[in-house]
Amino acid sequence: MYEPVLKTNVFKITGNTYLLRLDDTETKFFEALWWIPEGVTYNAYLYVDESATILFDTWKKGYCDLFLNTLSKIVDVKDIDYLVIHHMEPDHSGCIPHVLKRNSNVRVLAHPLAKDMIKSFYSINNMKFKPVRDLEEVSLGNVKVKFMYTPWLHWPETIMSYLVNEKILFSGDVFGSFSIPEHVVVDRTTVSEEYIKFMRKYFIDVVGFYRHYVERNLKKILDLKLDIEIVAPLHGALWSDVDLVVSYYMKWARGEESANKIVVIYASMYGFVKEAINKLIELIKARDKNVEIIVYEISDSRRAEVSDILGDVIDSRAVILGASTYESRIFPYIEYIVDQLKYKANSAKPLIIVSSYGWGGVAGKLIKDKLSSTQFNIIEVIEFKGKVNDKVVNAFKEAVDKLLHTK
Ligand code: FEO
Numbered sequence: 338m339y340e341p342v343l344k345t346n347v348f349k350i351t352g353n354t355y356l357l358r359l360d361d362t363e364t365k366f367f368e369a370l371w372w373i374p375e376g377v378t379y380n381a382y383l384y385v386d387e388s389a390t391i392l393f394d395t396w397k398k399g400y401c402d403l404f405l406n407t408l409s410k411i412v413d414v415k416d417i418d419y420l421v422i423h424h425m426e427p428d429h430s431g432c433i434p435h436v437l438k439r440n441s442n443v444r445v446l447a448h449p450l451a452k453d454m455i456k457s458f459y460s461i462n463n464m465k466f467k468p469v470r471d472l473e474e475v476s477l478g479n480v481k482v483k484f485m486y487t488p489w490l491h492w493p494e495t496i497m498s499y500l501v502n503e504k505i506l507f508s509g510d511v512f513g514s515f516s517i518p519e520h521v522v523v524d525r526t527t528v529s530e531e532y533i534k535f536m537r538k539y540f541i542d543v544v545g546f547y548r549h550y551v552e553r554n555l556k557k558i559l560d561l562k563l564d565i566e567i568v569a570p571l572h573g574a575l576w577s578d579v580d581l582v583v584s585y586y587m588k589w590a591r592g593e594e595s596a597n598k599i600v601v602i603y604a605s606m607y608g609f610v611k612e613a614i615n616k617l618i619e620l621i622k623a624r625d626k627n628v629e630i631i632v633y634e635i636s637d638s639r640r641a642e643v644s645d646i647l648g649d650v651i652d653s654r655a656v657i658l659g660a661s662t663y664e665s666r667i668f669p670y671i672e673y674i675v676d677q678l679k680y681k682a683n684s685a686k687p688l689i690i691v692s693s694y695g696w697g698g699v700a701g702k703l704i705k706d707k708l709s710s711t712q713f714n715i716i717e718v719i720e721f722k723g724k725v726n727d728k729v730v731n732a733f734k735e736a737v738d739k740l741l742h743t744k
Contacts, residue, residue, distance in 0.1 A: 343400070345407045348521050350382075350567060350575065351503040357381045357407050359396050360517045367428075367515070371542045371644035375516040375535055379428055380571050382507060383411055384500060388478025391419040392443075393498070393507050394571060398431025405435060414439045419477050422447035423509040424495045425454040429571050434459040441465075446475070448486065450494035469496065472561075485558055487511065489550040491543060497558065504566040506558070511551075512582050514573030515539045522567065524578040532574065533585065538648030539572065540589050545647060545681030551590035555583055588652065592684025592712075595652040597628050599740075602646055603659030604635035604668045609693040610659045611636065613725045613733075617657060617691060620730075620737045628654070628741075635670050643674050647682050655687045655740050656713070658704060662694040667703050675707050685712040687743040689736050692720040716740050 342363035348356040362376035381404070382393040390412055396404040408414060414436060420443050422430060433455060437443060442465070445455070449468035455461050469475070471486040481501035488495060491510040498507045514536035520527050544551070568576040576582040588595055599621065605611035611634070618630050631649050633641035650656055656678075660671035667675065688708070692701035701720040708715060717736035721729045 345403055347410055353384055353386050354503050355383045355411055359400055372642040373515050377515050378572055389418050389480050390416050391477055392417050393421045394423055394429045395432035397428040401432040401435040404432045417443050420445045422451050425451050437464055448494040448496050487554040489547040490554055499563050504564050506565045506568050508568050508570045510571055512568055513539055513570040518574035520574055522575040522577050525581050541647045541651045541681055542644050548590045551586055592651055594654045598631055598653050599628055599655045600631045600649045600653045601657040602633045604671045606661055609724055610661055613691050614659045616725055617733050620733055624741055643677050650682045657689045659691040660700050662698050662700040667700045675704055679711050683711045687716050687740050688713045689716050689740055690718045
């Protein structure tokens with residue numbers, strides 16, 4: 338049987354609010370970067386009562402016929418009074434022109450920066466645009482919506498909004514996730530470990546570079562003491578347990594260790610680095626039987642994906658990097674991973690670098706240099722020619738002792 342790669346859904350989530358969700362297993366690389374065999378959803382929302390019809394965001398560019406068709410199951414596009422835009426990245430703003438083309442009376446509410454983005458992305462010059470102010474509460478018909486600026490989560494124009502009548506916080510990319518969730522709304526009893534893993538992966542891949550904005554923005558929202566029953570992100574499942582989902586985000590934003598796991602990432606062209614890494618893992622396991630070792634291998638038969646690696650690093654206890662020297666520099670795929678670790682998952686974790694070379698070793702030093710301005714705590718750089726020997730094993734033993742005793 339052939340599996341559909343696109344599925345459209347309409348869920349009624351509260352008295353007057355609908356979730357319009359596209360389940361996308363067609364996109365293989367989110368943002369053309371992040372490998373997502375688990376898929377992703379695009380969530381738009383629609384509020385309908387006798388006084389107002391409000392659309393909150395749209396779907397990704399390229400899926401707009403599906404979007405309009407799904408929307409038409411609830412309302413005629415011509416009946417939409419307001420369009421609230423939380424975020425202009427085209428995975429959500431892509432169908433704005435299709436809505437405005439069919440209904441020029443729609444009043445668009447968004448961050449002031451969004452107006453120029455709409456114009457430059459979609460060549461829309463004439464629209465009824467109302468810039469919203471931070472913490473402004475507006476009445477749309479009988480409906481009250483409060484707007485909060487949340488810059489850099491994920492772009493500068495990003496806002497959240499609180500739908501007072503329905504007690505829903507529309508949170509944008511924040512609290513979103515990869516995968517097609519089993520449950521429309523989750524709480525601590527229904528959320529699975531696997532889903533949390535996809536959520537963490539989404540967080541670090543997409544928002545990781547802006548992690549330091551998370552705490553201040555979330556604190557600002559929490560200080561408002563809104564009575565939130567549902568958190569509604571732009572991807573993945575909705576949450577009915579606000580405290581839990583906020584606590585996950587705070588931990589990931591700080592890069593806190595939440596599991597006794599060590600992430601090992603290595604590339605081995607002909608097996609020398611692999612043999613060394615296996616020796617190192619053996620030594621770690623002999624010292625700490627409870628530690629979980631997550632291995633990401635790059636070789637002539639495997640290709641670990643950076644999107645998964647980042648998700649595992651951020652809540653890990655320690656990291657081990659292994660690479661050979663390649664044309665007088667770092668093995669290229671590891672160099673890319675090191676750059677992404679630096680930009681997205683920079684956090685205070687102990688780290689060992691292992692490197693093997695044929696005639697001249699530079700990769701270990703170059704990796705260390707790349708990470709020198711980060712929070713990673715480089716315990717040891719162990720470079721050697723060819724195979725591991727007794728001297729190298731002794732160096733591994735000392736490094737493992739230090740690693741396991743470093744917080
Ligand atoms: Fe889901 Fe930043 O867009």
